[in-house]
């Protein structure tokens with residue numbers, strides 16, 4: 186496991202502790218900032234320290250609380266081990282947002298085994314490891330919020346994304362099963378399924394078909410990372426304590 190960290194703030198006892206993966210850019214960065222502004226202490230995770238340092242600095246400058254860890258989630262058990270380590274050293278873990286994800290798009294006939302395995306490994310296998318590591322401390326404290334970032338592709342499928350859609354569909358089954366197993370212990374597990382959100386992941390696609398895509402969205406605009414962060418913030422809140430095993434589609438009405 187690769188893990189580099191910078192701690193700018195000791196964890197105040199009254200704050201909930203949240204882990205956000207893929208926090209260096211896009212949706213995850215916005216989720217990390219939103220959870221910090223909600224009053225949680227955020228552990229921001231991604232591969233390289235560069236963007237995470239500026240994120241933590243931004244959060245701290247705004248008067249909130251965060252630190253970061255680097256981790257290459259594609260490396261087998263790395264994320265599960267890191268989640269376990271954070272929970273052990275902090276003495277608790279309240280919120281886990283599995284947001285990091287990759288695409289390796291290609292039509293079925295041309296999709297390699299490597300591209301299939303890489304996407305399943307990152308987008309599903311690593312999430313399983315993180316959820317398993319989070320379950321024990323959450324059950325112990327009888328509070329937990331597991332929020333897995335899926336995709337509308339995991340509900341409807343998408344041509345050219347057999348690997349990605351399979352992983353995101355698997356995430357829904359994983360999350361519903363976890364919700365059933367952990368509900369009695371006060372732990373909820375839900376999926377947020379974004380539609381088309383403006384990030385690096387969709388940049389090349391949207392540069393060519395943005396206006397076409399916008400016509401298919403009821404709200405007539407692409408989503409912003411903050412739209413997803415708002416949904417995550419709600420699912421992490423006290424107010425969502427009776428909401429579990431659900432898939433919250435945040436797509437501006439694309440899929441209706």
Ligand code: NAP
Pocket residue numbers: 206207208209210211212213230231232233236256257258259260284285286287307334335336337378379380381382383384385386387
């Ligand atoms: P993004 O802009 O490409 O950002 C991906 C994040 O994942 C980055 O922080 C990246 O950090 C991290 N990451 C990638 N590979 C990693 C690895 N091996 N180890 C650790 N971290 C890694 O993606 P996004 O658009 O924000 O998407 C976030 C989530 O939303 C994903 O699960 C995606 O499937 C889902 N989603 C996005 C959209 C959309 O329209 N954008 C739609 C539906 C679902 P580093 O590169 O710095 O390590």
